Amino acid sequence: MADSVGGATGRVVRSVDWSNWSGTESAKLARVATPRSEAEVVDEVRRAASRGLRVKAIGAGHSFTGVAVTDGVQLRLGALTGVTSIDSTRGEATVRAGTPLHVLNEELAAFGCALPNLGDIDRQSLAGAIGTGTHGTGLRLTGLAAGVRALRIVLADCSVVECSPTRDPELFQAARLGLGALGVVTEITVAVVPAFLLHAVERPESLSDVLAHADVSAEANDHFEFYWFPHTDRVLTKRNNRVPEGTASRPLPAWREKLDDDLLSNRFFEVTNRVATRLPRSTRAINAVASRALSERQYTDSSHKVFVTAREVRFMESEWAFPRASLSDVLLELRQWVERHDERISFPVECRVAAADDVWLSTAYERQSCYVAIHKYHRQQRGAYFDAFEAIAVNHGGRPHWGKIHTRDADYLRGVYPRFDDFLAVRDRVDPERRFGNPYLERVLGP
Numbered sequence: 001m002a003d004s005v006g007g008a009t010g011r012v013v014r015s016v017d018w019s020n021w022s023g024t025e026s027a028k029l030a031r032v033a034t035p036r037s038e039a040e041v042v043d044e045v046r047r048a049a050s051r052g053l054r055v056k057a058i059g060a061g062h063s064f065t066g067v068a069v070t071d072g073v074q075l076r077l078g079a080l081t082g083v084t085s086i087d088s089t090r091g092e093a094t095v096r097a098g099t100p101l102h103v104l105n106e107e108l109a110a111f112g113c114a115l116p117n118l119g120d121i122d123r124q125s126l127a128g129a130i131g132t133g134t135h136g137t138g139l140r141l142t143g144l145a146a147g148v149r150a151l152r153i154v155l156a157d158c159s160v161v162e163c164s165p166t167r168d169p170e171l172f173q174a175a176r177l178g179l180g181a182l183g184v185v186t187e188i189t190v191a192v193v194p195a196f197l198l199h200a201v202e203r204p205e206s207l208s209d210v211l212a213h214a215d216v217s218a219e220a221n222d223h224f225e226f227y228w229f230p231h232t233d234r235v236l237t238k239r240n241n242r243v244p245e246g247t248a249s250r251p252l253p254a255w256r257e258k259l260d261d262d263l264l265s266n267r268f269f270e271v272t273n274r275v276a277t278r279l280p281r282s283t284r285a286i287n288a289v290a291s292r293a294l295s296e297r298q299y300t301d302s303s304h305k306v307f308v309t310a311r312e313v314r315f316m317e318s319e320w321a322f323p324r325a326s327l328s329d330v331l332l333e334l335r336q337w338v339e340r341h342d343e344r345i346s347f348p349v350e351c352r353v354a355a356a357d358d359v360w361l362s363t364a365y366e367r368q369s370c371y372v373a374i375h376k377y378h379r380q381q382r383g384a385y386f387d388a389f390e391a392i393a394v395n396h397g398g399r400p401h402w403g404k405i406h407t408r409d410a411d412y413l414r415g416v417y418p419r420f421d422d423f424l425a426v427r428d429r430v431d432p433e434r435r436f437g438n439p440y441l442e443r444v445l446g447p
Contacts, residue, residue, distance in 0.1 A: 020061040022316050022378050029074045036079040038186045046158045048073045057184045059125025063132055063403035064317050066440035067179055083107045092149050094189045097127035105304035113192040117141040118307035127185045132403035133177050133363055137225040137352035139218045145177040146357035147191040153183040156435040174426040177361045181441050182430050198240045198306040203296035207233045211328045218353045227348035230338050231284045240306055251301040270313045273377040276346040283344030318386050318405040319373035320398035321363035327370040330396055337388045347375035360419035363399040410446040
């Protein structure tokens with residue numbers, strides 16, 4: 001449908017109520033547009049400026065914070081999708097920014113390629129995942145932003161800039177993980193590797209044993225993570241390792257995948273969370289059962305099929321990154337808090353590790369990191385749990401995930417990010433009027 005103002009084409013809606021996936025953020029939008037090309041993005045930014053409106057690009061709305069919230073123009077990038085080129089010799093692919101990760105994984109696989117690492121959710125757009133610091137697990141592997149080789153971005157003055165380590169390197173360093181604060185990313189060149197299989201071993205263990213050997217497990221496996229069930233000493237561990245070339249794929253039998261990943265991890269989990277919400281006192285018993293419901297399993301499959309887990313149960317989440325050595329202290333302090341307070345936690349706590357990187361606003365900037373993530377069912381109140389976890393995190397020099405719930409502001413974040421002011425200098429240069437600003441960015445970056 002044509003828009004009569006400004007000449008851009010695309011589906012346009014006005015005065016729309018919007019909320020994110022988890023329901024933690026909502027807004028009334030002055031305008032929604034779905035640009036189908038980079039040129040249409042430029043036109044939308046120009047039109048917004050002429051009306052004095054702010055602009056935010058949105059992907060899947062999977063962030064739990066207000067990083068993509070606006071009262072102005074929301075640009076939905078769902079029409080800017082697909083791989084535009086792959087160079088297997090250089091090990092890189094150029095991808096339109098709105099491409100969902102699950103679509104990207106399949107398109108790369110068709111060309112015999114894969115991303116070297118992924119998180120466990122693939123609903124996000126590539127630009128959204130990179131722009132908020134999405135990461136997977138693996139002590140020798142970085143988050144997605146560290147794999148960015150180049151990108152194209154529409155700036156507030158409506159110029160289109162291509163940046164890389166050699167072309168406008170300061171903008172590149174900031175925009176690799178830019179929080180949407182610098183402009184609208186339209187295209188990203190990312191590192192890829194030849195497609196590979198992972199051998200997955202998942203089994204229940206005790207928290208005390210896992211913490212006693214956490215360093216060894218992180219170092220001995222390509223990818224190691226675990227989930228602790230509060231009110232119990234039970235965890236589910238996941239060890240994923242690359243297999244030699246020529247190894248046959250042995251995916252889970254269809255019945256086992258249906259039982260574990262659909263019935264137990266989603267449908268049954270939805271029911272138990274609804275019960276726990278209505279009857280909080282039942283949570284301990286529910287967790288005791290849930291922590292034993294998933295038995296050991298092993299399988300070998302394509303990397304993205306092993307990394308990603310279907311997440312149909314909606315939740316809210318807070319995740320913080322710490323120096324790697326802090327994992328046991330943080331988790332044990334969290335367990336002590338849970339044991340001493342009358343708050344029932346029905347979601348497991350997720351723990352991962354990652355390599356250090358050089359991305360200015362990366363949670364793993366210049367330090368090997370461990371990650372601890374807490375969750376609550378979306379129908380529940382946050383209670384004191386999130387505040388208590390944040391207090392523990394701050395005490396250990398934690399860095400909050402940009403897309404997950406936290407209350408820190410620029411003063412705190414400046415103290416944990418050595419290149420924080422360098423990022424702000426780039427922002428001042430490319431968006432002095434804060435065309436891409438919003439209340440969340442005012443809090444975490446300053447006005």
